[in-house]
Amino acid sequence: MPCEHYKDALTEVAASGAVPQGELRAHLAECASCSAAFDEEQSLFAAIDSGLHAAVNTEVPHSLLPRVRARLSEVEAPRLRWLRPLVFASVSVALVLVIFLMARPWHSAPEEVAKQSAVAAPAPAARSTETNPENVSSMGTQMAAIHAAHSHTAQNSTNIHSSASGNPEVLVPPDEREAFARFVAVLNERSDVAAALVAKAPQKDVVVTADPPQIPDIEIKPLEGTEIETSDGTGEKH
């Protein structure tokens, strides 16, 4: 057992890791029990230091930094993830706008075409009033040319015609197309049918005036060999 007077001093010196000085040093040189207690205290603190040192200074695993870097990359990815839907949404909106703007002329195009055709229609109709075989044959040729061109574009591609003319293409079922081709062939062969088709239809509101028919006076003549009914009811043969 250490001397009671030096007990705390021994512990404090051992805890601080300092070398005993002055009176304590002299006492340790004289007192064997205090010297032994001091040695015990020193070995105890050495064991504590050794345990702490071993616990704290272990080798750092080589996987630590690569794992941290991998996790950092994972953390960064969600930070930028919100950008993707934003970009996608803005691109979608822009695309819809572009489609809408491009589609607007397409809606008005048939109306314009209808107006243009309405304006252009009377011209050939007016010309058709002078229906002669030459005109009819030339019209038949035009229709055949139109048919040929139409069938050609239909065979190649449906988009070529629409993209070239700027008008939407009318999709026709194949049987109707064949029927139309046959009809055009008939028109080419029979010019009178073509002329009848392109002739101007009579207008409803036009008042047709005609001279009253001249009917001569009726002469009543007895027929030869016929019986004339007499007043007395007996028949008389002539």
Place this chain on the structure above:
Amino acid sequence: MCEAAQADARREFEERLAECGPLAFRVARGVLRNTADAEDVAQEALLRAYKSFDRLRDHGRFRGWLVRISFRLALDRLRSAKRREQRDTLWAKPAHLAPPSSAEDVAASNQFRAHLDRALEQLPEKLRLVLLLSAMDGYTIEEIASMIGVPLGTVKSRIFIARKKLAEKLRCHANTIKMR
């Protein structure tokens, strides 16, 4: 612009990572006494530090900041592990196996280490952190003082008190081990 700033922050953090990663691990290892758990905690601490790196005004204080994060996470892990251990013990009630008699010295050393761990856990957090940092290689007391942002004298006194408290708790166990 935002991506460039983020890339700069990442580069700066990467530079500090090589230096401070081991420090975070060692602090966690000192608390937990388990390498795998300490690695997990260090990883989590570094990740948290990275997430809040732009909020750290003085980047010179990064080391102390990381040490505190790592220390706190390690304490949380230790507490939850203790709760789990208590629960498991209650359910399983494992038999207390006697240490192998042939390796008496090893057993004595392990026993002392177990007592040291327990005594360390009972230390106040302020004392424990300073004691662990002082036990690490490569850090002087001055560096520890600047790292945790306390005066040099405070660090010294904390180390002294911590050692004394540990010695008080371990003295009887040291005598027991010595008697064998």
